[in-house]
Each structure stands twice: as C-alpha cells, then as structure tokens.
Amino acid sequence: MKSLFDISYLESNESPTVAVEAPVKAAAASPMTMRPYQDECGRKVLDELKTKQSTLYVMATGLGKTVIFANLAKHFIHHGRVLILAHRQELIFQAQRTIEKVIGQTADIEMADR
Numbered sequence: 199m200k201s202l203f204d205i206s207y208l209e210s211n212e213s214p215t216v217a218v219e220a221p222v223k224a225a226a227a228s229p230m231t232m233r234p235y236q237d238e239c240g241r242k243v244l245d246e247l248k249t250k251q252s253t254l255y256v257m258a259t260g261l262g263k264t265v266i267f268a269n270l271a272k273h274f275i276h277h278g279r280v281l282i283l284a285h286r287q288e289l290i291f292q293a294q295r296t297i298e299k300v301i302g303q304t305a306d307i308e309m310a311d312r
Contacts, residue, residue, distance in 0.1 A: 236262045268300040
C-alpha cells in the first residue's frame with residue numbers, strides 16, 4: 199500500500215476504489231500513526247482533488263478524521279497556508295494540537311472572543 203505522502207502516487211493513473219472500509223473496532227495505535235483505512239481515505243481525497251475543486255469524507259466518531267486532515271494539511275502546507283474550519287471550540291483546539299504534532303509547526307487559531 200502506498201503512503202499518503204508518496205508524490206508519485208498523485209501522478210499515476212491508478213483509479214481509486216469506491217469506499218473506505220473501516221474496522222468495527224479500531225486497533226490501538228499511536229495518535230499520529232495513520233491506520234490503513236485512514237491512509238486509504240487520505241489517498242482517495244487526494245485522488246478526488248486531482249479532478250475536482252473540493253471533496254468530502256465522512257467517518258464515524260473515533261475513527262481519526264482529525265489525524266487524516268492533519269496529514270492532508272501536512273501534504274499541502276508546501277503550497278502555502280492551510281485553512282481548517284470547525285464549528286465547536288473543542289474541535290478547534292483538538293485540531294490545533296494534532297496538526298502541531300503531525301506538521302511540527304505552530305498552528306494559529308483565529309476565533310471570535312479570543
């Protein structure tokens with residue numbers, strides 16, 4: 199399985215599969231180590247972005263969406279800034295911590311009343 203950050207994958211003509219199948223119970227892993235289904239989801243997002251301006255991935259609670267988008271942010275950070283939006287304060291701070299661990303840079307927060 200190719201890693202999310204293997205740039206040659208983006209230039210290949212491989213066609214993506216239709217669905218990401220997550221295990222019923224996720225195996226314990228380091229919070230920053232992507233599980234195979236997370237890596238697959240990230241690769242599919244990148245595949246979609248080859249031909250579309252935006253895409254959406256949906257996963258159940260606890261399957262690591264924050265880790266996936268932190269790794270996607272790491273992938274795109276060399277193009278400039280990355281903007282991540284959330285509607286709840288606790289999600290903003292969770293994302294900030296995860297992004298800082300994955301990218302190794304400080305993630306700024308822009309929020310009303312802060």
